[in-house]
Amino acid sequence: MTPSDGIVVERVRKVFHQAGTGEAVVAIDRLDFRISRGEMVAIVGQTGCGKSTLLNLLIGLDRPSEGRVAIDGRTPYDDFHHFRGHLAAVFQQDRLLPWRTALDNVRLGLELLGYGPAEQIERARRWLDRLGLGPFVGAFPHELSGGMRQRVALARAFAIQPELLLADEAFGHLDEVTAASLRQTFVELARREGNTAVLVTHQLEEAIELGDRILVFGKPARLLADIHLERWRPAELLRLRTVIQRMIHANEPAPELAPPEEASR
Ligand SMILES: Nc1ncnc2c1ncn2[C@@H]1O[C@H](COP(=O)(O)OP(=O)(O)O)[C@@H](O)[C@H]1O
Ligand SMILES: [Mg+2]
Structure with missing residues (x-):
């Protein structure tokens, strides 16, 4: 793998201007992270924190106001057609x-x-x-x-057989038994197929179940924590949950968790 492989999100900012009033809404503040090929990463954050906005940038449906998004060295919103067949997304509505x-x-x-x-x-x-x-x-x-x-x-x-699979709140609206079985199927298949998977959810439990790694977003979107679950012993997971919940609620990084720069190394 070369350094350009995988997903690169660099100093991304996204500002919307409300139709009519022209009022600016910051959906993504300053976002930096990388995802390697084959990783299963869950993104968790409050409703309205800019998760779907980020997904739209990854799919190439929109472009950042500042900064850059690249997938395997290419820009999804400039190179839309290249990604046909390489990228698939699942949403809350089955479409x-x-x-x-x-x-x-x-x-x-x-x-x-x-x-x-x-x-x-x-x-x-x-x-x-x-x-x-x-x-x-x-x-x-x-x-x-x-x-x-x-x-x-x-x-x-x-x-x-996409290299990159994106899911935006794809399981949350189903009843818990159905959702749990679907999540399990999803994780098994994605692992077996070796897809890179990015799963966006506002539910922490779902993020923990799906991801090998959890990116915790503040509102507007910026990275509060980058958590590699395999580095946490099962006995510590309960405390981890509490810390993440508190962090999302307070909308700031928690001193207990290594800052993103440390954790992503
Ligand atoms: N096309 C748009 N025009 C104006 N504001 C938008 C648009 N899309 C999203 N927003 C705003 O950006 C913020 C982030 O939205 P979104 O990405 O949908 O959040 P999430 O998916 O995390 O719930 C919200 O305040 C939302 O109202
Ligand atoms: Mg959303």
Whole structure:
């Protein structure tokens, strides 16, 4: 790996100007971090702290007001087309097409990438199967439960075998049993496939369950802590949770945790 591999977020600031009033809203203050290839990183922070804004920069849908975002040395918002097929995102809403079956929803991404029909079908079936939806390939979204629809959305994301997988509050709206099983499936599949995964959530428990590493954001987004969970003994996790909760609430770094510069080394 070269230093430019993975995700680089450098001195990023994002300011929105409200339509009408022109009033400035700082969504991202000054954000710096790096994510290496193959890492599973959870980003946690209060609602409205700029998590989705950051994801939009990573997906290339928006550009920072200042600073730079790079993925494997390329800028997503300048090089949008390069990332087709390399990047997939899952959101809170499943964003399935209601007039397409589960199979055809999963095929869509593959179709757009130019795979032939036989391979589209074979891959889509395989991924629906891996997500436990084998018997439902012919079902339409309205015939499926919320959790099942989100599984279809995950199958669609995994099927293109993206190097980078992004999830924005993708599990939080489901009931806890459904969400827990979906999170587990997600983590297992992403690990096995070797995807780099960035998971955004406002729920600390979810972040701890999903990430090998947790970036704690203040509001507006800046890095309050960069926590590598494997460096924490299980007996310390309870204290860690409390410290992170307090940090998010106080909106400032906690002296108990190594500052981001230290932790990311
Ligand atoms: N397109 C936009 N125009 C104006 N303000 C926006 C826009 N998108 C987000 N914001 C504001 O930026 C802040 C961060 O929003 P968001 O990234 O959605 O937070 P999160 O995903 O962490 O809940 C909020 O104050 C929100 O109102
Ligand atoms: Mg959001």
